[in-house]
Amino acid sequence: MSDYDKILKNWDAVEADPNGIGGEVLYGLFKEYPDTLKYFPKFAGIPPGDLATNPAVAQHGEIVLRKLTEILKARGNHAAILKPFANSHAKTHKIPTSNFKLITDVIVKITGDKGILDAAGQNAFRNVMSSMIAELDALYKDANFQG
Structure with missing residues (x-):
């Protein structure tokens, strides 16, 4: 079974609740790695204690998970999706890989x-993301990202 199959076999649970799970993901990111909040200026005025329940955080988390789902469902054939994503995240949002x-x-x-x-799905997800991040690194370099 491929890494994509191991991830996607139960990914429908993420697709069923991208807003709820997406909100948890972003809140978890901000909680575990508070410095990442600086890359989300629209959340700057939200008190840290309110991030977990803020609808704007959940909405952005949904966007993140929907894009991730699109990339995962491409099963490695994601260059047409990843290139514009890399350009926007390098040039506009200035998010380091x-x-x-x-x-x-x-x-x-x-x-x-x-x-x-x-456990197998988690390992597969790490593998897929590691490969995708390496691709993003190369695309960022092509975009002359200095971050």
């Missing part, structure tokens, strides 16, 4: 805690 490693850890934890990804 190291942040994708951090959000990977948060997604693994949350999907593991929820029983969405078992």
Whole structure:
């Protein structure tokens, strides 16, 4: 079974609640790695204690998970999706690729805690994200990202 199959076999649970799980992912990112909040200026005025229940955080988390789902469902054939994503995240949002490693850890934890990804699925997710982050690194270099 491929890494994508191991991830996608239960990913429908994420697709069924991208807003709820997405909110948990972003809140988990901000809680575990508070410095990442600086890359989300629209959340700057939200008190830390309110981030977990803020609808704007959940809405952005949904956007994150929907894009991730699109990339995962491409099963490695994602260049047409990844290139514009890399351009916007390098040039407009100025998000270092190291942040994708951090959000990977948060997604693994949350999907593991929820029983969405078992140990094999979590390992597969790490493998896929590691490869994708390496691709993002190359695309960022092509975009002359200095971060």
